[in-house]
Amino acid sequence: MIVPVINIDREKCTAPLNCAICLKACPQAVFKAKPARVYKFRETPEEEYILTAPYWPSCTGCQECVKRCPTGAITISYREVPTSGGENGNG
Ligand code: SF4
Numbered sequence: 754m755i756v757p758v759i760n761i762d763r764e765k766c767t768a769p770l771n772c773a774i775c776l777k778a779c780p781q782a783v784f785k786a787k788p789a790r791v792y793k794f795r796e797t798p799e800e801e802y803i804l805t806a807p808y809w810p811s812c813t814g815c816q817e818c819v820k821r822c823p824t825g826a827i828t829i830s831y832r833e834v835p836t837s838g839g840e841n842g843n844g
């Protein structure tokens with residue numbers, strides 16, 4: 754089975770909270786912006802948020818995020834993974 758792998762270049766994605774284009778564009782809602790650091794007595798500044806893809810197993814590889822990202826920060830590659838022995842492909 755071939756599965757998509759989401760690669761995020763954080764040098765190119767520096768302000769995911771302000772941009773948020775891929776967050777809104779992904780039909781599978783794969784992305785999330787989260788604080789890179791958490792402070793005890795104050796909120797994390799916006800510039801310290803990073804883009805993550807916690808729901809990557811839902812990615813279909815549609816490339817919408819790649820097409821829309823203004824900085825070219827996202828690439829999708831494809832990886833072959835062995836199908837688990839329990840499946841017999843009757844769909
Ligand atoms: S390739 Fe499509 S499904 Fe996957 S993260 Fe990008 S927009 Fe979402």
Ligand code: SF4
Nearest residue numbers: 766769772774775822
């Ligand atoms: S569209 Fe690109 S620059 Fe904007 S938040 Fe997503 S990865 Fe970052």
